[in-house]
Amino acid sequence: MADHPHKLRYGILSTGNIARQFAHGVQEGASLSTIHAVASRDPRNALTFANTYNIPKPHNSYDDLINDPNIDAIYVALPNNYHHEWTIRALNAGKHVLCEKPLAVTTQQATEMFQAAEQNDRHLAEAFMYLTHPLTKTYIQSIKNGDIGTPKLLRTSFSFSVAYPENNSRFSTALAGGSIMDIGCYCVTLALLVADATTSPGSYPSQIHAIAHLHESGIDDYAAVTLRFPNNLIVSFVSGMTAQMDNTTYISGDNGYIQIPVPWKPPVQNATFHIDHNIPSKQDKLAKPTGSSPNQKQSFNINTPNDKPLYALEADAFADTILNDAPPFITPEFSLRTARILDEIRSQINLPF
Ligand SMILES: NC(=O)C1=CN([C@@H]2O[C@H](COP(=O)(O)OP(=O)(O)OC[C@H]3O[C@@H](n4cnc5c(N)ncnc54)[C@H](OP(=O)(O)O)[C@@H]3O)[C@@H](O)[C@H]2O)C=CC1
Numbered sequence: 208m209a210d211h212p213h214k215l216r217y218g219i220l221s222t223g224n225i226a227r228q229f230a231h232g233v234q235e236g237a238s239l240s241t242i243h244a245v246a247s248r249d250p251r252n253a254l255t256f257a258n259t260y261n262i263p264k265p266h267n268s269y270d271d272l273i274n275d276p277n278i279d280a281i282y283v284a285l286p287n288n289y290h291h292e293w294t295i296r297a298l299n300a301g302k303h304v305l306c307e308k309p310l311a312v313t314t315q316q317a318t319e320m321f322q323a324a325e326q327n328d329r330h331l332a333e334a335f336m337y338l339t340h341p342l343t344k345t346y347i348q349s350i351k352n353g354d355i356g357t358p359k360l361l362r363t364s365f366s367f368s369v370a371y372p373e374n375n376s377r378f379s380t381a382l383a384g385g386s387i388m389d390i391g392c393y394c395v396t397l398a399l400l401v402a403d404a405t406t407s408p409g410s411y412p413s414q415i416h417a418i419a420h421l422h423e424s425g426i427d428d429y430a431a432v433t434l435r436f437p438n439n440l441i442v443s444f445v446s447g448m449t450a451q452m453d454n455t456t457y458i459s460g461d462n463g464y465i466q467i468p469v470p471w472k473p474p475v476q477n478a479t480f481h482i483d484h485n486i487p488s489k490q491d492k493l494a495k496p497t498g499s500s501p502n503q504k505q506s507f508n509i510n511t512p513n514d515k516p517l518y519a520l521e522a523d524a525f526a527d528t529i530l531n532d533a534p535p536f537i538t539p540e541f542s543l544r545t546a547r548i549l550d551e552i553r554s555q556i557n558l559p560f
């Protein structure tokens with residue numbers, strides 16, 4: 208592989224839905240990343256994709272892509288069950304890997320993937336893009352600053368209704384789908400972020416309770432989970448692929464609460480969160496101030512730097528670690544904790560893969 212160029216040169220594995228969003232975002236607004244190549248099982252799709260997103264090199268097979276000497280990093284945008292195999296193959300071919308979430312089907316697989324990264328002296332990161340948006344960083348900092356006092360409750364969700372479940376990997380047990388794997392995983396990471404913001408990083412739930420409804424395809428199409436952390440933070444979340452929801456998230460402390468209307472795919476401009484102190488709950492006319500804060504609602508509107516698209520932020524965050532030794536936006540330890548919780552949830556809902 209050549210010396211580091213000014214920009215990290217990505218190769219994209221697949222031409223599916225998220226591959227398109229990633230390519231669009233990076234080509235539109237990344238500053239440290241560029242896309243050099245793409246591969247598809249179908250050469251016609253690789254060519255069309257390359258032409259659409261101005262990518263110099265379409266490859267006719269995944270193998271050709273991971274062995275391309277003009278690529279520094281592979282973006283693995285395959286269904287969940289393929290993450291383990293193709294991440295390890297790309298790492299063994301000397302490439303860094305940004306792999307879509309959830310990183311792996313099991314903790315065992317995730318562990319093997321990080322071992323391969325270490326053996327090959329390459330970086331591997333799980334592509335939770337919302338972690339790289341300044342909105343997320345700002346409200347987590349606000350918790351650390353003590354703006355809502357001690358966080359007690361996190362209530363969140365990631366739920367929507369899929370229009371065409373047929374032929375959608377999210378509804379396939381063979382492809383390791385299901386609402387917990389597809390989007391419940393975001394809620395798990397937010398639970399860990401908030402728990403880490405209030406205690407020393409690395410805490411793991413002392414209790415996990417999960418229930419789910421299983422779709423005729425075999426996967427969970429909606430689920431509810433509660434987590435309790437050793438510092439008494441209690442989290443409840445729901446995930447769903449056949450249930451519509453707006454996914455507003457609340458983090459409640461003894462001196463106020465944070466409300467995040469769009470936590471998972473925040474916009475480029477005016478990504479918003481609110482902090483409410485002593486605002487009456489809807490059934491009450493008067494709120495008696497508690498603590499030192501007066502009745503007050505503060506709103507924060509956050510833009511990405513230079514209006515950088517969400518997936519360009521993510522690509523550049525990974526590139527910054529590789530090119531400039533910047534701290535990683537997500538650590539192996541964080542991904543492994545996430546995988547362990549997902550394993551436990553799936554075991555409780557009888558969905559072992
Ligand atoms: N971070 C985010 O915002 C998002 C992340 N994701 C994650 O990205 C990954 C891919 O999801 P998404 O893009 O929605 O999925 P798609 O089904 O749209 O695309 C997956 C692609 O993988 C390739 N592929 C290889 N083998 C198979 C197979 N057996 N069945 C289907 N596709 C196959 C195909 O590309 P080809 O034919 O070109 O080889 C296909 O287009 C998942 O892990 C998902 O969790 C998904 C959406 C958003």
Ligand SMILES: O=C1CO[C@H](CO)[C@@H](O)[C@@H]1O
Pocket residue numbers: 308367389390
């Ligand atoms: O990661 C993801 C984010 O959003 C999508 C829907 O809005 C999910 O289905 C997906 O897999």
